[in-house]
Amino acid sequence: MSQKYDKLYRDVRYIEGLNACMNCGVCTAICPAAEFYDYDPRVICNTLLSRDDQKIENLLVSDTIWYCGQCLSCKTRCPRGNVPALLISALRHLSQETGLFIHSMKGRQQYAIMKTIGKNILSTGYCVHPDLVDPQLHPEQGPVWKWYRENTEEVSDKLGANYNKEGAGALRKIPKKNLDEIHEIFKVTGGDAFRKKVEKISEEKAKELGFHCEDEIMNSEYFFHLYTSNNETDHS
Amino acid sequence: MKLTIPDQQPKKTHWKDYQKEIADNNYYYERSCIRQTFFPGSETAFLKIIREELGLNIIDDKDLHTCTGIGYYSGIVPLETTMTVVARLFSLMTEAGYKNFVPSCVTSFGLLNETVDTWKHFPEELEKSRDFLFKATGRTFEIPENISHPSDVIYKFRKELKEKMKYQLINKFTGKPLKIVEHIGCHYAKIFPESVIGGAEFPQVLVGMINEWGGEVVDYPERRHCCGFGFRQYLVMANRGYSVANSKKKFESMKPYSPDFIVCNCPGCAMFMDKWQYTIAEMEGVTYDEEKKGIPVLTYEEMTGLLLGYDPWELGLQMHQIGTETLLDKIGVSYKAQEKYLGNSGKMLTAPEKPLNLIV
Numbered sequence: 001m002s003q004k005y006d007k008l009y010r011d012v013r014y015i016e017g018l019n020a021c022m023n024c025g026v027c028t029a030i031c032p033a034a035e036f037y038d039y040d041p042r043v044i045c046n047t048l049l050s051r052d053d054q055k056i057e058n059l060l061v062s063d064t065i066w067y068c069g070q071c072l073s074c075k076t077r078c079p080r081g082n083v084p085a086l087l088i089s090a091l092r093h094l095s096q097e098t099g100l101f102i103h104s105m106k107g108r109q110q111y112a113i114m115k116t117i118g119k120n121i122l123s124t125g126y127c128v129h130p131d132l133v134d135p136q137l138h139p140e141q142g143p144v145w146k147w148y149r150e151n152t153e154e155v156s157d158k159l160g161a162n163y164n165k166e167g168a169g170a171l172r173k174i175p176k177k178n179l180d181e182i183h184e185i186f187k188v189t190g191g192d193a194f195r196k197k198v199e200k201i202s203e204e205k206a207k208e209l210g211f212h213c214e215d216e217i218m219n220s221e222y223f224f225h226l227y228t229s230n231n232e233t234d235h236s
Numbered sequence: 237m238k239l240t241i242p243d244q245q246p247k248k249t250h251w252k253d254y255q256k257e258i259a260d261n262n263y264y265y266e267r268s269c270i271r272q273t274f275f276p277g278s279e280t281a282f283l284k285i286i287r288e289e290l291g292l293n294i295i296d297d298k299d300l301h302t303c304t305g306i307g308y309y310s311g312i313v314p315l316e317t318t319m320t321v322v323a324r325l326f327s328l329m330t331e332a333g334y335k336n337f338v339p340s341c342v343t344s345f346g347l348l349n350e351t352v353d354t355w356k357h358f359p360e361e362l363e364k365s366r367d368f369l370f371k372a373t374g375r376t377f378e379i380p381e382n383i384s385h386p387s388d389v390i391y392k393f394r395k396e397l398k399e400k401m402k403y404q405l406i407n408k409f410t411g412k413p414l415k416i417v418e419h420i421g422c423h424y425a426k427i428f429p430e431s432v433i434g435g436a437e438f439p440q441v442l443v444g445m446i447n448e449w450g451g452e453v454v455d456y457p458e459r460r461h462c463c464g465f466g467f468r469q470y471l472v473m474a475n476r477g478y479s480v481a482n483s484k485k486k487f488e489s490m491k492p493y494s495p496d497f498i499v500c501n502c503p504g505c506a507m508f509m510d511k512w513q514y515t516i517a518e519m520e521g522v523t524y525d526e527e528k529k530g531i532p533v534l535t536y537e538e539m540t541g542l543l544l545g546y547d548p549w550e551l552g553l554q555m556h557q558i559g560t561e562t563l564l565d566k567i568g569v570s571y572k573a574q575e576k577y578l579g580n581s582g583k584m585l586t587a588p589e590k591p592l593n594l595i596v
Binding site: 011012013015016032033035036037066069070071072073075076089092093096106109110112113114116117118121125126127128129130133137140141142143144145146147148151153154155156157158159160161166167168169170171172174175178179181182184185186187188189190191194195198226227228229230235 | 267269270272273276277279280296297298299300301302304305306307309310311312313314315316317320321324346354357358361368369371372373375422423425426427429436460461462464465466467468469471472473474475476477478480481482485511512514515518549550551552554555556557578579580581583585586587588589590591
């Protein structure tokens with residue numbers, strides 16, 4: 001029986017998400033990721049139930065664990081109460097904690113998400129905000145979004161928002177004292193150390209691959225590489 | 237091929253085993269990153285409906301912040317951190333003297349329920365979250381007595397609201413009910429089906445509104461399929477094929493039923509169903525209606541507000557990429573087309589560019 005990944009077996013998402021799998025395959029049948037990628041949540045359950053160190057390590061270094069969309073459709077349907085999406089969350093966390101994420105192309109994308117959503121949370125108090133949805137990075141948002149970005153205050157305040165201003169309301173400026181408390185929570189709970197670890201490992205990998213990194217994403221060659229590129233053999 | 241909507245009468249009792257309590261007043265409102273960004277008018281409309289139409293009490297707290305849900309579900313924020321951020325939100329609610337938490341976002345709704353469930357199953361995690369929060373901020377908190385989504389609240393008061401409505405979900409040209417696709421956010425119904433009236437397969441929240449207000453629900457094959465957000469599958473451009481492919485699967489499945497519009501209770505789903513129709517039209521020249529205009533997509537607040545007679549340009553329909561004027565005409569909504577791009581200062585803004593294929 002494996003000891004190497006004990007931490008995984010103590011993760012509440014692992015405890016909640018895995019009972020003996022009866023291999024009915026319902027999770028795979030309804031999984032949006034299984035339809036789009038070479039991905040099978042039933043196999044994830046079986047691999048974890050094996051408690052085989054090597055098989056689990058193979059998952060941690062693979063693209064596979066990054067395919068799930070976290071819709072949790074699997075939670076509703078499994079007759080045994082298994083939740084492959086929760087197992088994936090636990091595996092993704094472990095893959096980053098152990099640095100193994102850096103071996104897969106999809107895993108390396110975590111750096112791009114850290115530099116967008118992660119940075120947004122700490123600098124603005126929002127995961128998403130109109131100022132942060134750049135049309136260059138989001139062409140799918142179309143011309144109305146571009147128009148909104150050019151006229152954000154005129155339009156949003158007409159709709160009752162309080163764009164980048166003090167006080168309550170949609171799109172308000174989040175006061176510094178609240179941001180400071182969020183920063184403290186990240187420090188105390190390990191969120192900050194986790195982010196720094198993933199960024200450090202990513203920046204070392206960028207150097208190895210010959211990419212330049214900048215904190216400002218629009219100037220960061222590595223960010224754009226991760227954000228826009230796919231391994232064409234596996235993800236064409 | 238045109239398909240007719242099957243008789244749903246026999247299914248009407250399937251959902252009755254799944255009921256939930258929805259608080260009837262004194263709500264602590266948590267704004268949503270996505271809804272504020274893409275549908276700020278919807279949050280304004282919800283507060284107006286609660287306060288002015290229903291005469292109920294709801295607080296809009298200036299100290300709110302993200303729940304970190306998008307970061308958590310994309311794997312960049314550890315569980316302990318997210319649960320402690322949620323604990324801070326609960327602390328704000330406690331400090332304000334409220335017990336009924338109403339999160340605007342469906343991602344938040346799922347995350348809050350997941351956090352409370354984790355605390356229930358693992359009391360040591362609750363103690364850890366309490367300790368982390370106190371150490372970081374000196375705060376304490378109570379767990380909400382009731383967590384309901386704002387769409388639950390509108391559902392609860394759908395009959396009272398009907399009394400105040402100016403319009404119904406009836407096509408004024410044909411006199412027939414409008415055919416409506418209701419799309420429920422996965423994190424509303426699939427994580428904790430027991431927290432949803434009707435469970436995951438027969439959620440009543442939007443169906444109840446549509447039926448009460450005169451419309452007809454479209455029961456199409458991919459009705460419960462995810463919109464395709466997928467968190468990291470959308471947040472990274474290289475992965476967006478996943479996201480658009482899932483929405484496309486839904487559009488193709490609903491097209492034969494010729495829906496008049498789509499209504500969503502999740503802000504992310506509403507945005508994706510709107511923007512991916514534009515993307516598909518521009519990439520492939522394909523739309524899912526006869527007129528090449530696309531199928532309009534509304535939030536449930538926009539649908540409710542329109543029927544109550546609110547101005548479409550104050551609800552924010554000018555922010556939709558798929559035009560809504562054809563739908564407004566079918567409902568019979570009175571609106572000034574020339575004021576669509578009027579700004580808050582009274583200045584007439586230059587209209588957005590027109591897409592190549594999609595007719596707006």
